[in-house]
Amino acid sequence: MSDETRIVDLEAVPENGSYRFTAEDPFTNETELILVRCAEEPGVRAWSNTCPHESQRLDTGDGAAMRDDAIVCPRHGSHFDACSGACEDGPAAGTTLPGVELAVEDGTVHLADDRYTFLHEGGVDDDEPGSTSHLSL
Template sequence: MADGTRIVDLEAVPEDGSYRLTAEDPFGNETELILVRCDGEPGVRAWSNTCPHESQSLDVGDGAAIRDGAIVCPRHGSHFDACSGECDDGPAAGTTLPGVDLAVADGAVHLADDRYAFLHEGGIDDDEPGSTSHLSL
């Protein structure tokens, strides 16, 4: 059994994309995180869903763009290594995505970072967990 709150089955994290979730820090601030596949152990990493260059969301609701093992910022095209979070090109070169500790056990991903509490899948402003629609009638 892994320490931490169960987030999702590992198989639900897309091979080419991301799984977006909302967590809360110790001060009650909600923040979006993304899970992405990685070749290194444990096979998945968690990062802040924000490019450090200009606070652009990497996953706006339909999964982050992943190319050749890198998360691509949709605004300026900077590439962040999916395993290390480091960026070596584009306007964000020299920065690193803030990481979040995870554990994988029994085929599930668990949030193992004392700085965050898992709230729900999907983004902060999603009407319903997992929803990507922001339309209202």
């Protein structure tokens, strides 16, 4: 894989929490995405950083809240499975987080989704891009 698709080293993705980054679609729209650990190969998943229920950011800069291998929406408490993105409880029940294709090679996470180009660590509106921390419940 090339350096252009590199997001971060796998070891930098927190065990409990998320790693937030910004990517660009073909129309130059910037989108926030999050990496979370998953028990299934390749050990990490990428999801849109937005709850489908009310467009609430899941990671507002301190890492997404996690409970029992699920991402927790900070607004209404819906739980999204870290591996499938599916929600079975709360106001977002029956929805699924939009996923993004990844590849892990030699301990490095790469963006493998043709719909996006990696821009930088951190969120869209961050003054100085950087990784997010490890908030958990």
